[in-house]
Amino acid sequence: MFPDIPLAQIDDVVKDSMEAFRVFKKVSLADRAKLLQQIALELEARSDALIAIASAETHLPEARLQVEMKRTLFQLTSYAVACEKGDWLEIRIDTADHKRNPPKPDIRKMLHPLGPVVVFGASNFPFAYSTPGGDTATALAAGCTVIVKAHPAHAQTSQQVAEVIRTAVKKCAFPDAVFQHIHGSSFETGKALVTHPSIKAVGFTGSYSGGKQLFDWANQRKEPIPVFAEMGSVNPVFLFPEKLEHDATIVAQQYAQSITASVGQFCTNPGLLIGIKGSGLDNFIHELKNEIVQIKPAPMLHAGIAKAFHEKKAAALQQKHVSLIVEGDGVYEETFGVPTIATVDVAVFINNPFLHQEIFGPYSLLVQCKDNNELLQVARHLEGQITSSIIATDREILDNEALIEHLKTLCGRMVLNGVPTGVEVCYAMQHGGPFPATTDSRFTSVGPDAIKRFARPVAYQNWPDHLLPVELKNENPLQIWRMVNNEWRNDAIA
């Protein structure tokens, strides 16, 4: 529908971004916050039309997209508040000590924006993780300019959203190139963007192969740059017998929903269940079957994703000793995802890396162990994950310290007696885990701390107060919380 940008034009796009960055980086926190608020206002005003377009492009129901739009607006407004509040600047001030020998200079540090950022949106969240999503919002909050490459699976939505953002940029009287939007479904477009010397960071949500390719290009540059790629996760769930003895029904209900919500197309979808054989697990399986069989197949985001789901699912079920537990019942087309639970024994699972891979869609594999030790062995054979979940009584948590300790090194978020889907937008959220779940587990892509991905510290040594950035001045007019001479305070320096 939209032609790819000619490769020869990408240099101009990046140069415009760099020119706009020279202006935008000097914009006050309050004015950056206003831009995010304005984007939210403009989006909200056009949300019905945008949701209709997105639903047609992605096959996501309008009700689901309404929730996503609300989330997107909340992200923009809450990141605006966080941007202005300035905690993310990580300000440290050590005042001078002229009496020390040698004299100690005044040093003050805060985060400064990296430069132009490229954002590659996600297929499964046309709003919240795409054009107006968390990467764009946090890069702008950090003071970076943004170039979004539209996702080909919702290019029309992206185009319309980009118009909305451009309107907001204009209303705030910032240079147009603070936000730019291009189309390009070819491999070369992505490469030209990521390897351009003036691009200083990359945000990506999508497949392992896509994210890893961007990561490699970025690290092979003359000047390597950070890539924040979220690449998928099977989000293991560890099910303990005592808890299941009491709560098999409710847990099965929660997980049937979690596995199949949005046709399983969430990055936190629980694709791997690990349980210990016994009556608790049997009850859970029984209840899960009852739930899943009632969930109808539904259209996936696009034909390519559906094809991959069916192929990978078929391949998994063809692995030796893997058996089907249940499939959702109903008529379906080849572009639909079918809720599916399969099962396998520990030894088979551990020795078959294919079974460790994510099958993007409403699929989960149950690994059946004979005891806590086998369950721990499964955990120790997994790669990095965005989340891990534990269904357990307090006693089972205390009895499985080695597992809990291992999960702290395996994932970014540990959910106790809950489901991993539903990623809260708040400071305490960690959305990102050890490779290959994401490429930089030291940062989150959700919550205000995500702003820090697009900035780095700069120290000012021996600068007089009147030449310092306002955030570092003695007076502290913005009342930012700062660490001053090793103590937290938000008042002025006397």
Added chain:
Amino acid sequence: MFPDIPLAQIDDVVKDSMEAFRVFKKVSLADRAKLLQQIALELEARSDALIAIASAETHLPEARLQVEMKRTLFQLTSYAVACEKGDWLEIRIDTADHKRNPPKPDIRKMLHPLGPVVVFGASNFPFAYSTPGGDTATALAAGCTVIVKAHPAHAQTSQQVAEVIRTAVKKCAFPDAVFQHIHGSSFETGKALVTHPSIKAVGFTGSYSGGKQLFDWANQRKEPIPVFAEMGSVNPVFLFPEKLEHDATIVAQQYAQSITASVGQFCTNPGLLIGIKGSGLDNFIHELKNEIVQIKPAPMLHAGIAKAFHEKKAAALQQKHVSLIVEGDGVYEETFGVPTIATVDVAVFINNPFLHQEIFGPYSLLVQCKDNNELLQVARHLEGQITSSIIATDREILDNEALIEHLKTLCGRMVLNGVPTGVEVCYAMQHGGPFPATTDSRFTSVGPDAIKRFARPVAYQNWPDHLLPVELKNENPLQIWRMVNNEWRNDAIA
């Protein structure tokens, strides 16, 4: 003197480190702090002997090493205090809201240690940036175990210091493998360590070629890991005429010292001066000559470094249109560094990348510009730097906003009317700058924030208070400053 560790043994070393990590990561902040304090105590008790050995190995004068030892002890003790205080944990708590629809779960986030860390020490700081240095101290503070590969240029010092650290580990009753020390001057030793799957981060201080190699190995792993490599910098100094009209003498004196201190063997050594032609700069050159000519050649760290210094200096002076301003006067051997100032015009400098490279030692190149714009052009042609310094009046700062804005993207620390050497150990310090100065400019290697290099966030969702780590409990017995429901506080949660 010490044989290389057989490659076949490296797997055992790393496995031991991993086993020790499983214990050490659970150790309280207070007990980790005690280990750092104990290392400082043991080092101090043996400091005379250690300094004597280090002086013999590195040719650094004992007085210089005494200062370095004091710095090392200060690092250990101040990082111990910071470790226990817990600000570096970046705690965020968002409490539950059961009334919201859907209910909002309780989520709490803190940093957890990455795992076993490999440290490659620096040739020029046998204590402060080597075996007992900042990388080791901050990795231990973060809860990581450490494997130090001794620098071959001070292997004996490293061996003795390692004994001291082992004693401290034993006195604290931690597993021996919390700290391990190996020798290995071969390329393969480094590669085997960095590519071992259980190694989770790398600290390095040294050459560009060494650091870049470690960075590439780390990124080519199946699971890429962070590398914190400090690789050198020319630390540009921008000299403005009005300031020099008044202060040419004092600035020349300060810079003669800064360029030649420790025979120029500091990573923050000012290797590039950029000035604007005129009487101020002429006065500065005149005074600098007077100073430098009086500074005697002195032995460098080892023969290899001296050889590289003389070769690179000779190559620089052989570049077209580069001319010598002054050399330190005195008899010297081939292992000595000779204080040297050369000069070149703008156009020649900009077009000759060889002149942009660091010449490790007491060497500085003065680029003479005709106006502010040429000076800005020089800045825009430089690669990433650890520091930039500006010698200017307030008016000159205000008149050169484009330069100052550019420096914020070029370096990690901006020194105004001072010298870049002398790296304070404090929270506000930023020691690290854009590539190729360091491989990860988002982190500092000096100051308590350096602890954060060896940790990443983990969120706990829906955990009851009694199962949470003590740092996240409602009661907050450690009185850590935490962001609770978007507000900073160090009290208990009611």
